[in-house]
Amino acid sequence: MRRFVGLIYVSLASLTLMAAQSPNMSIPGFTKSDAQSEADWEAKFRAIPDPKIMIDTMKRLAARPHHVGSPYDKENSEWILSKYKEWGWDAHIETFNVLFPTPKERLVEMTEPTHFVAKLQEPPVPGDPTSSQQDEQLPTYNAYSIDGDVTAPLVYVNYGTPADYETLDREGISVKGAIVIARYGGSWRGIKPKVAAEHGAIGCLIYSDPRDDGYFQGDVFPKGAERPKDGVQRGSVMDMPLYPGDPLTPGVGATPDAKRLDIKDAPTITKIPVLPISYADAAPLLEALGGPVAPMPWRGALGFTYHIGPGPAKVHLKVKSNWDIKPVNDVIARLAGATEADQWIIRGNHYDGWVNGASDPISGQVSELEEARALGELYKQGWKPKRTIIYCAWDGEEPGLLGSTEWAEEHAAELHEHAVLYLNSDSNGRGYFGAEGSHTLESFINSVTRDINDPEKNISVWKRDQLARIAAARTPEEKDRARAQQNWDIGALGSGSDYTAYLDFLGVASANFGFGGEGGGGGVYHSIYDDYYWFSHFDDPTEEYGRALAQTAGTAMMRMADADLLPYNYNDLASTVKGYIGELQKLANDKRNEIREQNREIAEGVFTATSDPTKTFVPPPTESVPPHLNFAPLENAMDALTRAAEHYQRVAARAQENGGAAISGARLSAVNQDLLMTERSLLDPAGLPKRPWFKHQLYAPGFYTGYGVKTIPAVREAIEQKDWTLADQKIVAVGKTLENEAAAIEKAAAALESAMH
């Protein structure tokens, strides 16, 4: 197999286009001779990261609890800063002042039919030294739960998604005035209290069911990697699909003089009180529920029959927080670009944890730091990146992407002008490489992973992923596709880590990298057991995949920083968007057919005939059949986008066939500037319906999924929520955005074309 070649030669003064001759030496975006030099520097780079140093760094950073505002979080920021300086970077700390609630009172007790008080406490584990640092640990809680003190019958709502409430409707059960108990999973946690409140619940408990997160998955800690009975998943429940970051300063940096909302007006704080609990605490509550037996897919792995309620279990839930303003300290480090200093290649991960956070986030942070050390070393050896490289260690990711969002908001104008790429990593573990991101980066990411060695299998990371995709494919067609694809597909980005503001608010081409799938995964996620003892026993003890991540991400950073022509690929973008539009059309058709079928079944008496008279069953109501939507504006825009993408790639190909042409550095720089702005064209300044902060028209976290991505979200969510008028409007609006994108690509193509003459 032969891979597509980057096509363009750039020296400081001129650009020569030539056909690639040695596939081994070709790198997208580089001329052959520059590719040779780049490959040499990259090889030097990849030899530097040292797993032993990474282990030491993890021990250092995860030694004590280091949540926002804690002493050790502050110490870590200063230590990271000192390291960057030691490695030759231009580094500083930038501080924002954000709302960060911490628990003052927490109570969960069952008052009927028996009395039971939940422990709400994770016990230390013998042999695990940091698990006993109770003085410094944040208690188990969900940040940004409103204060409250409620007592009410309990209702089990499965994952607490909108679909689960439809099931409750069929069962004739309302949560109005009730406290709901939802299990983790099925959606991001913040969705659960949001949807519960929409349905009239007055409180929300979230627990880890051992089916999804505990002994059903494998042996529990400390015997194995999975969540023990008293383990609790902390986590934010702010309404991040509205906007992430400081709840009091949406859209602007939380600087001392920023205009702030009153806490009572902050829309991302929950409407009802919420607490997370362990399965040991949840079991007595769930076991005390009466009412109908929960539907089969709702049943977890606790050793009794799951019921829905409401009651007879009655619960008293009390949550009260200290609503303090706390500092978040972002460490920002730069290596200035030699010739294109105004084009920024940005790398980031957070360093704050809920507790010790060895896996989340330190496993990713140690790779990032090791990249920075290696790049610093190369720099000393004489390597100078064309573009400016910025490494960021974010504070306050856990409560709500605070550090990264505030920095993005504060520097929005500069980032708009300069940012080429934002590359994120969060947790990392043993296994397979995974990437999600802007689809203009798909070919680029594939090219990088072809050059990275998988430490377990001694084949390229690209190859191992390809073989895993072949193994995972279920149909012969999928198998064929997995084999034939020159570049495997990357997923789209939703939310859940610090790329969010860069992609969704600013329109910077972004990606998230990480390895995983073989290690312990999320077994102790957001608990006190996510510490070095756990990580070194169950996840990536040798840090060989930490090294692989440093090699992968560092190579990507160098390659993007040094490229002669920025290696975005618009054909990948166009074909992906085309797929999304097909999905939307299918979704609209499916919705129409489902409603028509359901109406028909109601009329036929299917629901009446198939209900068990000994059980309550409320048939669904007849709904009006959705209209056909006019997809032409999207389809026409799609044609324009495809034409523009093909035009751009054809310009390059034609130039390549011609064998070479001289382009001045200034004109090339202008073309690259046009290219980096193309992702901005995917924004709509008006943002998404009900959430103007989210401006990207291709990707967003779902309004009712929270982390899970919705692609072409304005249209998709309108269809999902059966708002046909909005869907028709948004088809027009997104069509306009895609036309803009096509125009931006045409502009870059024309500039490149004209520069070649």
Added chain:
Amino acid sequence: MRRFVGLIYVSLASLTLMAAQSPNMSIPGFTKSDAQSEADWEAKFRAIPDPKIMIDTMKRLAARPHHVGSPYDKENSEWILSKYKEWGWDAHIETFNVLFPTPKERLVEMTEPTHFVAKLQEPPVPGDPTSSQQDEQLPTYNAYSIDGDVTAPLVYVNYGTPADYETLDREGISVKGAIVIARYGGSWRGIKPKVAAEHGAIGCLIYSDPRDDGYFQGDVFPKGAERPKDGVQRGSVMDMPLYPGDPLTPGVGATPDAKRLDIKDAPTITKIPVLPISYADAAPLLEALGGPVAPMPWRGALGFTYHIGPGPAKVHLKVKSNWDIKPVNDVIARLAGATEADQWIIRGNHYDGWVNGASDPISGQVSELEEARALGELYKQGWKPKRTIIYCAWDGEEPGLLGSTEWAEEHAAELHEHAVLYLNSDSNGRGYFGAEGSHTLESFINSVTRDINDPEKNISVWKRDQLARIAAARTPEEKDRARAQQNWDIGALGSGSDYTAYLDFLGVASANFGFGGEGGGGGVYHSIYDDYYWFSHFDDPTEEYGRALAQTAGTAMMRMADADLLPYNYNDLASTVKGYIGELQKLANDKRNEIREQNREIAEGVFTATSDPTKTFVPPPTESVPPHLNFAPLENAMDALTRAAEHYQRVAARAQENGGAAISGARLSAVNQDLLMTERSLLDPAGLPKRPWFKHQLYAPGFYTGYGVKTIPAVREAIEQKDWTLADQKIVAVGKTLENEAAAIEKAAAALESAMH
């Protein structure tokens, strides 16, 4: 909608063919005027069954444990006999002497890593009066387990199917010399020790996992219908896919002078000792297992992580039985046919239970008895069936279809000559009608259920089933089909009840009828809790579905007994067989493609690249790619069968169009005799590979499924077992059988055609 009409008028002396004019009055197999009379008698019949009597009968028959050889089983046989006599039937008891082992010693203890002795005992439940009849209860055991005393490490084998052992191969785990523990489900229980022994295991435990059979399914007894922690599923483990009935007298009735095998030579006794245990007894054993974590689909609902082993749990298993010859007493009752006494319509269900057996089998037996009472009453009112009706109450079904099989074997020659239909029922409950059977009966069964009222919904049983099929259909195509089908499909019969010898050994058109799906189902199956208390709380407390079954089956019996022309439909048969042949071709192709794909993935290194080096994984071996099979013999035979079926149905249609023709009673009787023999032509006297007792070439219980049907089993199992030479041979052999069937149908068609001239 208009339904197809039976087409033929028969008086005692002549037959007039005419088009049906009133769809309400039409009955398949009857002329319009006979249909009127039939409909009147059927309506009278359906008014008689009385739920109160059925409740009393259940209380009587389930009052005490009544397994084979027990005093109360004998009392029940005599009571049933007396009832038949009281209702005017010609009844007697026919006794066979069969091998029936009962427990002498039972021990399951864990000797390492800790000591634990299994209770092997179901405790009485307060409030449930018969649960305390411990003196009369058979202990928990699996009948026809060989005696044994073994101690060995334990291995968890999931359901213990052949596919599960392939999974163990991939894990690098052998059961050689081990005791396996398998959960109930996934196959018939007798398959588990059979496959375990084939793989070298020396003992077998079978337990009820609460995931499949306990609290995961719903509230446990006595709060709910499901199996409590100490509940045990008794049951036979004889190798019934070889042959059912007395292990010592295969193929012949177990009369006093029958030639008997030595016990040591009886091939249907297990090769290794087996005991069933409760989940309370299984939990400590499973929890003590080490080795790899069980694959996701293997994990049950016990509250710990499932491991495979082997060991460290070591188990001592001891089983010793009294190997006695016991009597089985079949009650046989006749109503002689008025004009066609040599054509027999047979109805059966067993009356023996594992313990009190209220659901299994008394819930079906009370319907059968109530039918018999009602038919006796009609008889006294002047109704005389054309054909002879035989009602059978079988003994010894639970240990191995003993009573029904021995009677079938003993009367094989008469049954070959005379049997028109064997209609079985076993357990019955609240909910939906279900039927499996010979596909010549598909239209007939549909016609009956159109005339039965569903007691909960006051629509026809046929309609409720149709609406349920619409609800269950997942794709628009399936929904359309469920709506459009004039007759819904009936399933094929495997094994698991007393129809087996009639269909598979004798080739009598057979069916099994029952209601269910809303009641308690199998929650206390084969335990001491399957008693009247349970049934009256959780299954069909009012016996309204008991009455519905009596109405359905009794109507079918009358309609088949009185029909002018036997209402077999060969188009249904042909289209079903055509579907089976398509499945076989797909199966062969899929196998070939799977093996080719797997070989390719082995060569590509997929398995090597995707295995976790910290876990044992043995890649599958390269296999030779299966040859293409020559399906032409089956396809040609299929064409002949289709032609013959169309011919037969065309003869009737043409006659119908002609408006009438006279056929003498004698010639009609001969045509009916030809018709009843057509199911016999589906037998191959040589039987199936490795199991000559099973002679039917369309239906058999699977060699490795036990109850689950395999259609066209000789070919299907050869393909499944990758015996391509045998598959090619059996395609020819089954083709020959289908040619014979086509000829038999042609013969009947020709006889009817000639009788019309």
